[in-house]
Amino acid sequence: MGPEVLKDISFSIEPRSFQYLTGPSGAGKTTLMRLILMALQPTRGLVNLFGQDVSRLDAATLTAFRRRMGVVFQDFRLLDHLTLYENVALPLRVLGKEEASYRAEVVELLRWVGLGERMHAVPPVLSGGEKQRAAIARALIGRPELLLADEPTGNVDPGLGRRLLRLFMELQALGTAVVIATHDLGLMELYDAPRLVLADGHLHVDA
Amino acid sequence: MAISMSMPESGSREFEREERTLPSNLRRDQPLVPVDSVAGRALMAVIAILTFLAALSAGAAVLAARASEQWRSAVADEMTIQIRPDSRRDIEADIARAVAMAQGVAGIESVRAVPRAESDKLLEPWLGAGLDLVELPVPRLIVLKLRPGNGPDLATFGATLRREVPSAILDDHRLWVRRLSTMASTIVLSGAAVVLLVLAAAALAVAFATRGAMAGSRDSVEVLHLVGADDAFIAREFQSRFIRLGLRGGAVGGFAAIIVIALLGWLSSRWSAAPEAEQLQAMFGAFEIGWSGYVAVILVAMVVAAISGLVSRFTVRHYLRVLAWGAA
Numbered sequence: 307m308g309p310e311v312l313k314d315i316s317f318s319i320e321p322r323s324f325q326y327l328t329g330p331s332g333a334g335k336t337t338l339m340r341l342i343l344m345a346l347q348p349t350r351g352l353v354n355l356f357g358q359d360v361s362r363l364d365a366a367t368l369t370a371f372r373r374r375m376g377v378v379f380q381d382f383r384l385l386d387h388l389t390l391y392e393n394v395a396l397p398l399r400v401l402g403k404e405e406a407s408y409r410a411e412v413v414e415l416l417r418w419v420g421l422g423e424r425m426h427a428v429p430p431v432l433s434g435g436e437k438q439r440a441a442i443a444r445a446l447i448g449r450p451e452l453l454l455a456d457e458p459t460g461n462v463d464p465g466l467g468r469r470l471l472r473l474f475m476e477l478q479a480l481g482t483a484v485v486i487a488t489h490d491l492g493l494m495e496l497y498d499a500p501r502l503v504l505a506d507g508h509l510h511v512d513a
Numbered sequence: 514m515a516i517s518m519s520m521p522e523s524g525s526r527e528f529e530r531e532e533r534t535l536p537s538n539l540r541r542d543q544p545l546v547p548v549d550s551v552a553g554r555a556l557m558a559v560i561a562i563l564t565f566l567a568a569l570s571a572g573a574a575v576l577a578a579r580a581s582e583q584w585r586s587a588v589a590d591e592m593t594i595q596i597r598p599d600s601r602r603d604i605e606a607d608i609a610r611a612v613a614m615a616q617g618v619a620g621i622e623s624v625r626a627v628p629r630a631e632s633d634k635l636l637e638p639w640l641g642a643g644l645d646l647v648e649l650p651v652p653r654l655i656v657l658k659l660r661p662g663n664g665p666d667l668a669t670f671g672a673t674l675r676r677e678v679p680s681a682i683l684d685d686h687r688l689w690v691r692r693l694s695t696m697a698s699t700i701v702l703s704g705a706a707v708v709l710l711v712l713a714a715a716a717l718a719v720a721f722a723t724r725g726a727m728a729g730s731r732d733s734v735e736v737l738h739l740v741g742a743d744d745a746f747i748a749r750e751f752q753s754r755f756i757r758l759g760l761r762g763g764a765v766g767g768f769a770a771i772i773v774i775a776l777l778g779w780l781s782s783r784w785s786a787a788p789e790a791e792q793l794q795a796m797f798g799a800f801e802i803g804w805s806g807y808v809a810v811i812l813v814a815m816v817v818a819a820i821s822g823l824v825s826r827f828t829v830r831h832y833l834r835v836l837a838w839g840a841a
Contacts, residue, residue, distance in 0.1 A: 345739060365744060373741035383736050387547045399545075400742035448741065 311337050313507040315351075319452065319485060324478040326494050327487040329504030335487040336380060338504065339454050342485075343377055344368055356451075373401070376445035378455040380487075382437045384429040390416065390440045391425040397448040408447075415443045420466070434461035442470060446477070453477060456487045464492075471496055545737060545750045546730045553754075556722045557762040560715055564766025564817045565773075567711035568810040572774050574704025575806035581697030588686045592667075594655040594674065595682045604653060607678045611655055614677060618670050620660050627654040708813060712820060719755060719821045723828040726751065734836060748829040752822055759821025767814030774802055774810070 311334040319325065327335050340346040341353055344360050353360045355371055363371065376397075384393045392399075394416055398408040416425050419439040429437055438461045445453060453474065459467035467490075475497060478484045485502075488494065494501065501512040594615065596607050608626050615624045632653055671683040727734065737747050802809075 343739060345735070369738075369741060369743040372739060377739060383732070383739075385545070385547075385733055385736060388545070396545075396737075397740040400737060400740055400746050402746070444740065 310349075311507055312341075312504075312509075315507075315509045317502060317509060317511060318354075319483050321451070321483050322478060322481050324475065324484045324497075324499045325486075326499055326501045327485055327504065328489055328494065328501050330489065333504040334507060335504055336456055338509075339377070339456055339485075339487060342452075342454060343375065344372065373397070373448065374451045376448055376450035376453045376482075378438075378441045378445045378453075378458045380456040380460070382429070382441040384437055384440055384444070386429050389426050389428055390421055390432070390436075393429065393440055394425075394443045394447055396444060401448075412443075412447060415447055416440075419443050419470075435463070435466065438462055439466070439470075442473075446473075450482060452483045452485070454485050454487075457490075458486060459488065459490060459493055467493060468496060544754060546726070546733050546747075546754070552722065552725065553758055556718065557758050557765070559718050560759055560762025560817060560821065561766040561769070563711050563715045563718070564763045564814050565769050566766075567708045567715075567817065568767050568770030568813045569773065570704045570707035570711070571809040571813045572770060572802050572806050574701045574708075575802045575809050577697045577700035577704070579803060579806075581694050581701075584693050584697075585690060588690050590659045590661060592657045592659065592683065592685045594657065595684055596653045596655070596678070597680045597682070598650040598652060599680045602680055604680075607680055608653055608655060611674060611678050611681050614674060615655065615657050615670075618666075620666075621657050622660045623658045625656045625658075627656060629653070712816065715817050716820050716824045719759065719824045720828045723751065723755060723825040724832065726754075727829060727832045731836075734833070738836075744830065744833040747833060748826055751829045752826045755825035756818065756822035759818040762821075763814035763818040766817070767810055770810050771807060774806070778802075 315338070327338065329335055337346065341348055342355070344353075344355070344363075347361065356374065358367070358371075360368075360371070384390075385396070388396070391412060395405070395408060395412045398412070399405070413422070413425065416422055419442060421436060421439055421443070424432065424436060429440070432440070438458065442455070442458055445455065455474070458474075459470055462470065471493060474484050474486065486493075503510055503512050594611050596604060596611060598604050612624050612626055615621055632651060636651065667683065667685055674681050674683055734747060737750075
């Protein structure tokens with residue numbers, strides 16, 4: 307077993323809240339996100355999600371919980387053999403929805419993030435910024451209750467960064483709890499929100 | 514919860530106006546797990562070859578089963594009396610006496626003494642044509658056709674015949690039929706065993722291929738999990754691909770087997786003019802597996818496809834359970 311990355315961390319994310327998760331590189335932001343996403347099991351300790359202890363969830367509930375969350379990975383995690391349209395539509399497709407029922411919605415979101423012209427392209431031919439926007443669109447399409455975004459503005463120009471931030475704020479206003487992992491101080495200064503600061507494996511809230 | 518996708522910055526109105534026209538060429542049927550076409554083709558070839566072998570074995574088993582049935586029905590309603598030549602006896606008188614006796618037995622429908630010329634002809638394949646067989650002690654045959662249903666009392670008839678005509682032997686072919694039946698059953702059982710072995714090999718090949726495909730698509734599987742796909746959904750994605758491969762491989766292998774069997778039947782029918790073919794034909798009947806044979810071949814192909822689907826489903830489910838927690 308490797309060294310302990312996160313120690314004695316205790317915090318809660320309230321519904322409709324907005325917070326940054328920050329700290330130096332390697333402080334464990336991504337690990338914490340993966341714990342929340344149930345993509346990683348804590349070696350010890352308790353993760354409560356939507357009021358339930360995740361270590362006791364069966365597979366069906368786990369899937370149901372994941373459907374209530376949207377996630378933007380730092381490395382995007384788009385499927386390279388699918389077009390942007392198909393990538394963004396993925397969370398709806400895996401629900402078994404008819405393609406016709408979500409087509410307009412997906413196209414609208416793609417246009418909104420500025421990828422209307424690129425929806426037939428596959429990720430390997432896109433720039434980092436384009437992939438990032440596609441990853442954000444995929445996280446939003448399912449209208450999640452909790453949005454986790456790992457460095458969502460890392461690869462976009464400041465203008466688009468601001469637009470994306472405003473979108474996240476709008477999501478929060480509509481009832482989504484938003485957690486943005488970033489170490490971009492400029493971004494955090496644009497909109498003041500509580501900061502969960504990770505350092506040396508410990509976490510403190512900077513309200 | 515509703516998210517409005519309005520553009521927060523200027524220019525949103527323009528977007529709203531033009532966004533009603535949706536592109537009609539969006540790709541929809543792309544499989545969610547990447548398809549490795551080389552591995553897929555290799556697996557299809559393996560399935561096709563295995564199906565071909567299994568189908569041929571099934572065909573051979575059906576052929577043997579049919580042939581043995583033919584012998585049984587052909588031989589069961591026929592018996593022969595063999596009259597051995599004896600220099601001290603008049604063979605023609607013995608034949609006449611045996612024929613008369615056989616005609617008197619209830620259960621025997623007809624009696625026919627095989628004429629000398631005809632029985633000589635039976636020896637032709639062994640001794641060659643144009644040989645004068647008069648000097649040779651060639652036995653003569655009397656063919657008895659039995660009435661279907663109750664057979665005659667063979668034991669009594671055999672004993673009486675032997676007493677009255679010591680040079681006669683009653684042959685009811687039972688030993689011959691039993692031996693042939695044993696051989697046919699062995700062929701049928703071996704055919705069935707080969708089919709089972711080949712099915713097992715196909716199952717293993719599909720299991721390994723599925724594991725390989727899943728290991729290669731681990732990232733995709735993880736992403737699918739995280740965007741909310743459940744195991745059943747992911748399993749369906751993999752499974753449908755392997756069922757398609759299995760169906761295609763099974764169809765190719767089964768079709769090839771049918772072609773080969775039909776071709777062999779055609780060749781054997783052309784060849785049957787040769788005298789050697791008559792013996793072969795007596796052994797196996799016509800080289801014809803009949804509709805039941807073709808049904809068996811098609812069934813084998815379908816079972817291979819079904820096995821591909823089931824095995825890949827089982828393998829995917831197992832793999833997803835392993836991945837479910839922590840590893841994702």
